[in-house]
Amino acid sequence: MSRDDGRVTLALAGAEGFEQASAELAQRLLLPLQAPDRPLAELLLCLDEQGLSLRSTEADVPGAAATGAVRVDFVGGALAHRRQFxxxxxxxxxxAVGIRGAVRPSILDATAGLGRDAFVMASLGCDVTLLERQPVIAALLEDGLRRAREAGGEVAEIASRMRLIHCDAISALCDWSEAIPQVIHLDPMFPHREKSALVKKEMRLFRPLAGDDNDAPALLRAALALASHRVAVKRPRKAPAIAGPAPSAEMKGQSSRYDIYGKKRLE
Incomplete structure (x- = not known):
């Protein structure tokens, strides 16, 4: 058996030696356990010596294309290269979030996802609070942060400036009782058109879980009401702005842009 949320079936599997940890995680996420070599669900969350990963089981069907596994890795790979170069x-x-000179604003990343942008902001010295509402994605992010802290050195120091909260962002922003963030960073789910194989793989796995962020206008309203200095919204380069107030500035890259909603100058 596997859980069916109306869009995709999902189960959890643990490698040898990780049976207890897998059982505890499956109970927390309300997922069935199954053997990793006998997948019955469309998506499989796997726990092994490399940590937690998510993969499609389509590759287990003869003739299906291999999708590969996605995990949060702050220690090596692309983020290590990005940290250095x-x-x-x-x-x-x-x-976009206002980092310049000695200015290092407090940041709330309300759509954390795999935490890449949050890690970049933390690596530059900002304290970043990450919000993620999708339980499986939050679990992947939590696992990646744990491994980063255990790695020691510079990566652990960066991870110490990142705090994850598993919650619905709109509800959290509307009922925020902690220190007011200077900047709120938003990256709502949108139809990715980048040709990167990595992006295609992640979107193929995550979109059935997370769906489209149809409540992005409500999220933007809540962010504008809470942030003390600015809201920075990541969008596809040619996509329209999120419905609501017009941004005060735009910052364009090759395939994406940031819509900036300024409230007060960061100093």
Whole structure:
């Protein structure tokens, strides 16, 4: 058996030696357990020595294309390269949230996803609170943060500035009782058109789970009401702005842009 949320079936499998941890996680996420080599669900959340990953089981069907696994990795891979050679404060996300000179605003990333933008902002010295409402994506992110903290050194220091909250962002922003964030970063789900194989793989796995963010206008309203200085919204380069107030500025890259909603100058 596997859980069916109306869009996709999902189950959890643990490698040898991870039976107890897998059972505890399956209970927390309300997912059935199954053998990793006998998948019955369309998507499989796997726990092994490399951590938690999500993969499609379509590759287990003769003739189906292999999708590969997706995991949150702050220690190596693309994020390690970006940390060392990504351009620092000159990156578009850094400029969009107002990082410049000695200015390091407090940031709330209300659509955390796999945490890549949050990690970049934290690597540049910002304290970042991450909100993620989808339970499986939040579990992947939690696992990635745990491994980053256990790795020690610079990566652990960066991860120490990242705090994850599993919650519905709109509800959380409307009932926020903690320190007011200076900047809120939003990256609502949209139909990705990038040709990157990695993006295609992630969207193929995550869109059935997360769906489209049809409540993006409500999220923007809540963010504008809470942020003290600005809201930065990531969009496809040619997509319309989210319904609501017009942005006060735009920042365009090759395939995406940021709509900036300024409220007060960051100093």
């Amino acid at each position: 990504g351009g620092g404060a000159g990156q578009m996300v850094a400029r």
